[in-house]
Amino acid sequence: MRIALDTNFLVYAEGFNDLARRDAARDIVRRLPRGDTFLPIQVLGELFNVLTRKARREADAARVSILGWRDTFATIETSSEVLLAAMDLAADHQLVIWDAIILSTAAEANCRLLLSEDMQDGFTWRGVSVTNPFAATRHPLLDAMLNEANI
Secondary structure, three states: OOEEEOHHHHHHHOOOOOHHHHHHHHHHHHHOOHHHEEEEHHHHHHHHHHHHHHOOOOHHHHHHHHHHHHHHOEEEOOOHHHHHHHHHHHHHHOOOHHHHHHHHHHHHOOOOEEEOOOOOOOOEEOOEEEEOOOOOOOOHHHHHHHHHHHO
């Protein structure tokens, strides 16, 4: 099963904002299947912005973090087709265009889940279900995958 990660998930994993979510995000990252977990390029750009502006990290340190994520998980490019689909998604479902690009990119890569705290939990589009990895009850597919990683 393919999974994509949203910016907010990586922000928590970087240790910014919430220590409990940091620990949960890092635990999930350790158990995610490397070959089936993807990062939309949009996410890495947003993460760089958060790390340099909100977390006030030096640009060089933020770049090291971004490169580390890129080395850990495969990236997905934003194609013109992804952008066109994202505009339709934003118009039809009132999503912010940047979130729509991330979801559209995940769909283009045939991901089944998008781990995000910001988008509507349970929203499904083109086979991708948005799921909050910090919810009290995890999406059954995410829970099964994480439990398999413990075996």
